[in-house]
Amino acid sequence: MIDKNYSSVANAVADIPDGATVMIGGFGASGSPVELIHALIDQGAKDLTVINNNTGNGEVGLAALIGSGQVRKMICSFPRSSQSKVFPELYKQGRIELEIVPQGTLAERIRAAGAGIPAFYTPTTVGTILAEGKESREFEGRTYVMEPWLKADFALIKCEVADPMGNLTYNKTARNFSPIMCMAATTTIVQTKNLVAAGGIDPEIVITPGIFVNRIVEVTQPVHEDTLIAAGRSYP
């Protein structure tokens, strides 16, 4: 019987090693797997490369992971946040690396990795400083730059409903990068608000098919970053 269920967030992230590349779902606070991130802080893996659209908010979740000194490099499209000083301070001190990737290119590089496509051409960045050093080619009279796939060793994902097969659904715009990150990581770890039996999700509405998911852990009352920040919380 397939059962990808793990008993705790701590067990689910226990084997993430130093130096791993970790995708973290979410766009700002929406869809951020806060409990899995906090478990990774407790676990203590260092020298991580983290892929997320942003660099976290307040002093919780991703911002707390960065603040704990566990992240060597961030790959993201928008590292500024009105709500967090953690990344900017480390960046200005030269203590964290940054690879800036346009948001659509970031999404497509992740999707390409999951789809087994090592590179693709896009018009995004043509004629800008972000195209410098990239291979370019003309198609039908227009210039495009080549972008490589973006893989990860692990993905940390938050979903709304999961079954033991790993089939997932999400809630509204909390979906964002999560489905493509599930596809692009070697080991995808998902926290779900609701764990239902196989058959509990209508196959017609499955967003992420279970083949892209390795571990499920139920977190029935996930905290939202915005709620923690409003309460003035920090982690640990």
Added chain:
Amino acid sequence: MNPKITSTGSTNKGWTREQMAARAALDIPDGSYVNLGIGIPELVAGFVPEGREFIYHTENGLLGMGPPPSEEDRDLDLMNAGKKYVTAVPGAAYFHHADSFSMIRGGHIDFCVLGTMQVASNGDIANWSTGAPGAIPAVGGAMDLVQGVKNIYVITQHTTRQGDPKLVERCSYPLTGPGVVSRIYTDLAVVEVTADGFRVVELAPGISFEEVEEKTGAAILPPK
């Protein structure tokens, strides 16, 4: 939705932020798929002309974005690309980020209305970085939008707070995209980007062409 451009500011000369947004909305046809940038462009949604319907796209995976919710109707999982809480209209759809940017890059979105730091007479736009040493670069989806959306409109004050022109011969800041902007809505005028450079389409109330010319950092043609 208010179809009229009403006076919402205290000045008698030029257009307010709301009037700039309302003027831009007049140039967007019924049934358009529209992406609005952060700042003044967001105001466009409040001025959809009578009898028209726009479908709003937001990069983080929603087509059919509605106005901000009341405090009690707020859903923490329903945000726009500016990370503000929004609603979904009847007929809305959610999707993941790669699909969202397929809509953008694949040319499926009709209009994008953006703010800017500079826009040049050849249609170049610079709105993501000053290039200053020590600045943290943050590009978001701007470069995808300007390359992929069919029509790129800009709403901006005609000059900076210091009085420097934002409509220029060539951008001094790092480009977001080359030759992509077709129309500009400022507090002083509506300006189109033509093969011959900037041309005034319409002057705001109480504004002369000479004033626009003086406050523009490039050659600009008078209205036809």
